Amino acid sequence: MEIRTLRYFLEVAREENMTRAAEILHISQPALSKQLKSLEEELGKKLFTRHSFSIKLTDEGILLKKRAEDLVLMADRIKNEFISLDDITGGELYFGLAESYQIRYLAREISSLKKQYPSLKYSISSGDSEQVLEKLDKGLLDFVVLAELPDTTKYESLIFPYSDKWGVVMPDDVPLSKKKTIHVDDLISLPLFCSGQAWINDIPRWAKDKMDKLHLEGSFKLSYNASLFAKEHLGYLLTFDKLIDTSPGSGLVFRPLDPQLETNLYLVWKKYQTFSPIAELFLKQITENFKKS
Incomplete structure (x- = not known):
């Protein structure tokens, strides 16, 4: 299995179209099809489902895509590192x-x-x-x-x-926004947004024995995305300070937790x-x- 063939495979997976992928790779479509056919034969699995105007990855193709991305990235890293050894x-x-x-x-x-x-x-x-x-x-x-x-x-x-300070991001027109700090009792029964990792590792340090009274409405990996949901009054976002724009006119406010919760x-x-x-x-x-x- 050659790195070049994996690059071909990844381009076709991204474009979902053999013709466009061949144009980007600057090779003929028959040559590209032949390379992918050989890859399927080598692995003994069908990687694509071909339709009239597009192709889709099979389950085996999705698995190969993840592995191929890692292999190609590693190959590029090795090449760049050796180039930089002398410069x-x-x-x-x-x-x-x-x-x-x-x-x-x-x-x-x-x-x-x-x-x-x-x-x-x-x-x-x-x-x-x-x-x-x-x-x-x-x-x-x-x-x-x-x-x-x-x-x-x-x-x-x-x-x-320094450390990151926790608080709640919420719309500036909800009653809770009038408070200067947020206590755990303020959040009981409210729909909350938080990262899954923080809900397990950080928030229990603050909520202690009242953790089971808090309701996780949805988990997010990116606070910005969660803030958009909070802005639509779908929930209250537990997050670090200074991640979300809560300046006047933003429609959102940040209120720190009390007692203070910090993360290094x-x-x-x-x-x-x-x-x-x-x-x-x-x-x-x-x-x-x-x-x-």
């Missing part, structure tokens, strides 16, 4: 990030490093802890940012300078990880600057 003016960094206003400090460090090494490139992906740690374990990411302390037997970490943010990497030269420079720089904060 430390650039290279590429790969991050998996949680949501937090403190990501600005990470962006600041990347900006500073890019001024020294203008050819530096970086790839950013988002997801919950399970998703980004899986990619870190596979070697697809250099660093991840987590809103929880990682497993210290597997990972090294660096704590961010961590930059995480694998123990005994072999870094590219640019990743080593980044880690050294951010470690020094975070210690000064």
Whole structure:
């Protein structure tokens, strides 16, 4: 199985059309069809269901798409890392990030490093802890940012300078918005939005024995999406401060929890990880600057 063939497969999967994919790949449609047919024969599974004007992935094709994306990304990483070994003016960094206003400090460090090494490139992906740690374990990411302390037997970490404060984002015309702070009793029986991870790990630290009286209306990975639902009066969003625009005129307000609930943010990497030269420079720089904060 060749990486080139997997690239062909992924392009067809994205376009869902053999003709368009062939044009993008700059090969003939018969040649592309032959490559995909050979891939199906090699795997012994049908990867596409062909229709008159489009093609759809089978269940086996969906599985291959996920694996092929990881393999192609890893192949690109290896190539870029070897190119950068002899030229430390650039290279590429790969991050998996949680949501937090403190990501600005990470962006600041990347900006500073890019001024020294203008050819530096970086790839950013988002997801919950399970998703980004899986990619870190596979070697697809250099660093991840987590809103929880990682497993210290597997990972090294660096704590961010500050902590994130929890509160409730809600429409500015609901009675609860008139309160300066929000107590757990204020939320009982109300429809609540929160990330699934935080509902399990963070909110119970605050709600304590009243956790079972709180109602999770829906879980979201991205607070911005959840805020749109809150704005339509579908629920109240439990989230970090400074993630959502709650300025006058936004239609939303943020009210902190009482007692105060805070979560630390961590930059995480694998123990005994072999870094590219640019990743080593980044880690050294951010470690020094975070210690000064």
